[in-house]
Amino acid sequence: MRLKIHKAIIIYIFLVLVRENYSQSLPFQVVPIPGNINSPMQEFGPSITSDGKTLYFYSKRNSQYTDIYKSKLNNGRWTSPIEVREINSPYDDQSPFVMGDERFIIFSSNRDGSLEFRLSNGQVGISRDLYYSEKVDGEWSTPATISDLINTDEMEENPFLHGEYLYFTRYPFGNPGQAKIYRSKIYDNNFMYPEELPSNINMRNTSTISASVSPDGKFLYFASNRPGGYGGYDLYRSKILENGKFGEPQNLGSEINTDANEAYLIVNPSDNSMIFCRKKQDENYDIYVARQSKSEEIDNDTSVSTLKPNLPIEKNKNLKNILPHEPKQEEQEKIITQQESNKSKVEEDQIIVQKKIEKDIQNITEAIKDKKKITLNSINFETNSPDLLKESYPTLNALSEILVKNPDIKIKVTGHTDLTGDLEANKKLSWERAESVKKYLTQKGIESKKIIIEGRGSTQPLLNSTSPEASRVNRRTEFEVID
Numbered sequence: 403m404r405l406k407i408h409k410a411i412i413i414y415i416f417l418v419l420v421r422e423n424y425s426q427s428l429p430f431q432v433v434p435i436p437g438n439i440n441s442p443m444q445e446f447g448p449s450i451t452s453d454g455k456t457l458y459f460y461s462k463r464n465s466q467y468t469d470i471y472k473s474k475l476n477n478g479r480w481t482s483p484i485e486v487r488e489i490n491s492p493y494d495d496q497s498p499f500v501m502g503d504e505r506f507i508i509f510s511s512n513r514d515g516s517l518e519f520r521l522s523n524g525q526v527g528i529s530r531d532l533y534y535s536e537k538v539d540g541e542w543s544t545p546a547t548i549s550d551l552i553n554t555d556e557m558e559e560n561p562f563l564h565g566e567y568l569y570f571t572r573y574p575f576g577n578p579g580q581a582k583i584y585r586s587k588i589y590d591n592n593f594m595y596p597e598e599l600p601s602n603i604n605m606r607n608t609s610t611i612s613a614s615v616s617p618d619g620k621f622l623y624f625a626s627n628r629p630g631g632y633g634g635y636d637l638y639r640s641k642i643l644e645n646g647k648f649g650e651p652q653n654l655g656s657e658i659n660t661d662a663n664e665a666y667l668i669v670n671p672s673d674n675s676m677i678f679c680r681k682k683q684d685e686n687y688d689i690y691v692a693r694q695s696k697s698e699e700i701d702n703d704t705s706v707s708t709l710k711p712n713l714p715i716e717k718n719k720n721l722k723n724i725l726p727h728e729p730k731q732e733e734q735e736k737i738i739t740q741q742e743s744n745k746s747k748v749e750e751d752q753i754i755v756q757k758k759i760e761k762d763i764q765n766i767t768e769a770i771k772d773k774k775k776i777t778l779n780s781i782n783f784e785t786n787s788p789d790l791l792k793e794s795y796p797t798l799n800a801l802s803e804i805l806v807k808n809p810d811i812k813i814k815v816t817g818h819t820d821l822t823g824d825l826e827a828n829k830k831l832s833w834e835r836a837e838s839v840k841k842y843l844t845q846k847g848i849e850s851k852k853i854i855i856e857g858r859g860s861t862q863p864l865l866n867s868t869s870p871e872a873s874r875v876n877r878r879t880e881f882e883v884i885d
Contacts, residue, residue, distance in 0.1 A: 833857025
């Protein structure tokens with residue numbers, strides 16, 4: 403017990419020292435954003451055009467729901483915001499991300515068309531999904547959902563697109579304290595299955611939200627309520643490494659963070675000022691601007707990348723043993739090669755998953771038309787568990803939408819296992835997996851009586867073998883329309 407306390411104290415001291423060192427290296431002037439942006443209501447989620455002259459954000463200033471607004475810069479001050487009526491709905495519309503020249507916008511909403519699910523109390527919950535709209539002849543097009551691979555029955559918010567990745571926040575309905583940052587790679591004009599950012603960004607048992615990337619692509623900014631901060635949510639940055647990984651996050655210091663809450667930071671590409679949100683005690687969020695002092699100007703292409711390094715580890719022997727050593731040149735080359743190989747493998751796997759989903763959705767449509775049995779290859783579960791993997795959601799969402807449009811259809815879902823393990827245990831597991839599929843569909847509003855389930859266990863293998871490939875084929879979920 404004494405050893406654990408000693409380590410905890412060391413880690414806490416390390417966080418405080420790093421935090422103070424970083425704070426001393428940031429000579430910022432922080433002021434409320436000039437003009438008519440802030441109101442007694444909440445202003446949150448800023449996004450700015452590449453020329454720095456048009457600001458988007460969301461607020462409840464004129465409605466019981468959040469709406470998206472925009473403002474123009476005029477002589478150094480922001481004009482009174484105008485509601486973006488072409489995009490807003492009668493429900494919550496928020497977290498706008500506007501592409502540099504206003505070609506398109508991505509935002510979050512729980513409008514009609516967002517995914518619905520059944521709460522434990524029997525009521526219907528509505529998720530917050532990501533939508534997009536394009537500017538055509540100067541007008542915003544009718545918003546559409548961005549991708550079934552991204553939108554789930556959880557809450558998706560805070561989109562930010564940079565390079566080949568879309569970053570966003572996701573958390574369970576009603577539990578923002580479990581929020582985590584995800585990113586989806588764009589491949590061949592399609593979004594890949596999103597990945598949760600690593601644990602040094604999404605620290606365990608903390609809430610992490612609102613990722614953005616510096617204009618030069620060198621840094622990831624985000625907000626977190628992790629230990630070692632100044633208040634509730636603090637703003638952090640992490641260097642984006644050449645291998646796609648993320649460096650250890652750094653707190654932006656006491657001139658940015660306070661004992662209240664700070665979140666949703668973006669870097670203005672026109673002057674490298676930082677625009678972010680601050681919530682003082684007993685007040686709503688307002689938007690602030692942080693600019694560096696003239697004597698401390700930094701290069702345009704690096705934003706805050708020229709700041710002093712963190713605490714020199716060699717001067718603190720108590721901390722040296724709990725930090726990883728710097729690998730030698732040969733080790734670094736091996737690590738980078740391995741990381742690049744791993745990254746390529748992950749991307750290949752994501753493409754395979756997406757193709758399976760697209761094929762399953764096509765097969766479902768044909769199965770309903772021809773009343774034939776099909777195997778849903780993109781429906782997968784945790785090992786030895788009936789818990790659905792999130793990669794199963796897009797196919798099940800598509801299936802639920804088809805069933806809603808065809809209320810007279812009755813279906814049968816059959817679970818199968820591989821040939822390994824106990825016969826009775828396999829039968830029980832296959833039935834529980836079919837039941838998980840049924841539960842997911844009923845939460846989407848499909849009547850329970852229209853879904854029959856069956857668990858066949860290992861009694862109907864497609865391949866009579868226990869090899870890894872045969873086991874993969876035998877583990878399956880079948881779907882068919884019944885009279």
